[in-house]
Amino acid sequence: MGFSDVQPISKSFVKPKYEVEESKKPYHLAPLDLIMLSYHYIQNGLLFKKPSHLNNQEFSINSFVDDLKESLSLTLVHFYPLAGQLMIQTDKENHQSRIFVDCNKGQGARFSHAIIDITIDDISSPNNTYIPLVVRSFFDYNEELVNYDGHKKPLLSVQVTELLDGIFIACSINHCIVDGTAYWNFWNVWSEIHRSNGNKISNSRLPIHNRWFPNGCDLPIPLPFTHRDEFIKKFEPPSDLREKIFHFSSDSIANLRSKANVENKDNDSTSSISSFQALCAHVWRAIVRANNLPSDQILSHIMYASNRHRLNPPLPQNYFGACIKGILTNTTAKELLENHLGWAASLLHKSIVNLTDEVVHEFVKDWLKSPYCYHHEDYHNYNSVAMEHSPRFDMYGNEFGVGRPIAVYNGPGNKAVGVVFAYPGYEGGGSVDLELCLPIDSMNALENDQEFMTAVSS
Template identity: 70%
Template sequence: MESSIVKKISECYVKPKNEVSESKTPYHLPPLDLIMLSYHYIQDGLLFMKPNSHLNGDNEFSIHSFLESLKQSLSDTLVHFYPLAGQLVVHFDEDQHQCRVFVDCNKGPGARFSHATALDFTVSDILSPNDDIPFVVRSFFDYNEEAVNYEGHSKPLLSVQVTQLIDGVFIACSINHAISDGTSYWHFWNVWSEIHRGSGNNVSISRLPIHNRWFPEGCVLPIPLPFTHPNQFVKKFEPPQLREKMFHFSPESIATLKTKANKESNSSDMISSFQALSALVWRSTVRANDLPHDQVIYNYMFANNRHRLNPPLPQNYFGTCIKGITTKTSAGELLDNNLGWAASLLHQSVVNLTDKVVRDFVKDWLKSPYCYHHTDLHDYNSIAMEHSPRFDMYGNDFGIGKPVAVRNGPGNKAVGVVFAYPGCEGNGSVDFEICLPPHSMKALETHDEFMAAVSLPK
């Protein structure tokens, strides 16, 4: 019912401001992009307080002027991120029993830009620090939970929705996960906000994206996939009923967890803050799900490969360059041992992700290509750590002040999925959005060890 309160007001499409010569050639997708074709779009949004007046004058804030300035700066930004203005091309060859997928950067009308209103809601309604994330937030995004990356052959690869609240503005971006990972996704946000702040001036962009894609030697482009129909590699996913809730961890709380994990594992401070925090959440959700002691359980962490490859890729490499790190044990072992034991398992899994592991993974994939599916990765016996508190989310200022919160859309949500964000207060604080069935979430909320580490946001 809440979603019906969000009303679409207008919609248009945005192209790069200038013609980009590179956009005339096919934009080929490496293996680590193609493996994501059945996953959902990356969907995150920033919540802003609506200013009482323009920063450069005494006029009342005008949503229409703000929308126009966003569209203009988006057009400028797409000159540098030109693949996002195109669409996927899919060629099936039944005789060869294969298909080929690439990006035509000039196909389609461009990036979608829409304006919506939710004038029954305030910023405080969305923040709800002690409550679940309101269901209405899902309607702040253009795509529903069923839209997968493969549909980028008919849908825009980038969709922006700006939703006006009573006292705030929510800017949401949905970007196709088959051409962008979280690092590239937030790089786009950072450049867009940088260009927007410098609109009307000669903007010097601090970090330009690099579009030279990483392919193993000997790849035939576009890479052939052994499929003759979408249903052979695309699966829709409908998660069970979930509660979605934000939990805040202060710098002091995280430091305490890190010290405890390193002391218990005798690891000489090798365990990172994020590994200690992830271990706490893993143990707590397994306990909340009340799994049998002999149940095999998994922790999936998606790691950036750019710096792990040899030679390393530049941090500004645009594309999907992540690999899942799997840590496996049993529910009994995880709960019978302490926090340090669990954190040391995660630490070792991260250490084991090397250049050779990534290259061997890609080599094996090329021999028998497949796509990741939510149904294969997410269940009561798994937890998936997605996003990263290292991404610069709160530095995205569009001239109306710093964001007051980050929230995500309906995509990529399943039992045990945890989205990691930097805390709004900064200084190393972390916010986790945790997705669990209602009975498991209730158990998590009453778990003493977990809740003792949770803090109220400042």
């Protein structure tokens, strides 16, 4: 089943329903936004069952699409930067570029409607060895588009794909404008506005656009390049990279946490190991075994975490922007595999505890002295595992009037060897789904790893 099976129906553009006074000013990007220029857009999609009726009338996909565009235009009043484009000003004499968002540049957010003659079971059947590649075509952008390209491409693209018995809504948003927290807050607000039918919604989730900059920043921040190739690197994952979702029940995760804390009882950690830290350690060790790395190989575990509550004073949870930092933990394959789960989990725990306001400020201060971008090839390979997204994000609460989603999938962007996307489990209650990206041989080894699979729930 290939990409050609998806048939485009229509494409249009959506702008904020009402004029936004703040959108007339440049929307400046902070250091933690600009460092993402060479990464891909954040891409996730929600799969729904297609209802037979909606609002006491026979369901019409065309009416549903029109309603989605209407609610999106209302949502963009609050998330107005997503309707703009990046502006790149080049100063060749001083060998600098300055990048910010022009909120009124371009045609707005792109909205696509497509159709495909497959069923929900063709995608999400437990009999599938991997996530079918056709899912990638449910997203408007492919893995070649990076955030820097937001000066030519819309910063937000929505694609609605109609299946024979389902609906897939996919959002691709420029990663310089949002991190996972801001991304899923956009989904949550859009869903709430859609269900409210134009009625007033709660202000508690509306985005905060006051930008966070260290003192003394020159805006827009000057970057030391005048040509794309000086700052941006293209990344091509292995051709045999595959994705598979593994489900962990709340009981299974509780057992991992209990085991990790018992094994770590003599450690000098400042507090106990969390459920997610224990799960991450379990997955890290399993992927290293699956990749069959030499014992002296230096390993990296990267967990992308929000800085909002770590800053002093803290930023509000609905601060809009990319406010994350990678938490790096290093060890060797020998140390990781010869020690127990609790030892690995305690390493991750200490790294997380050490991400403080002082560390974030020092990181940003150093970056301003010598700006650079994150590049996939520097962080994602056989020696690394990267945990992205979070099971804390409200993914299944986005109903759009057609009922609760039945599955979450990631798009083609930001996928590489050892990348793991974390989602809340469908049944809730602390369960977690992990979408793992590995080459075929490593994935086969992982699925034959008894220690790993014992914790996986059906």
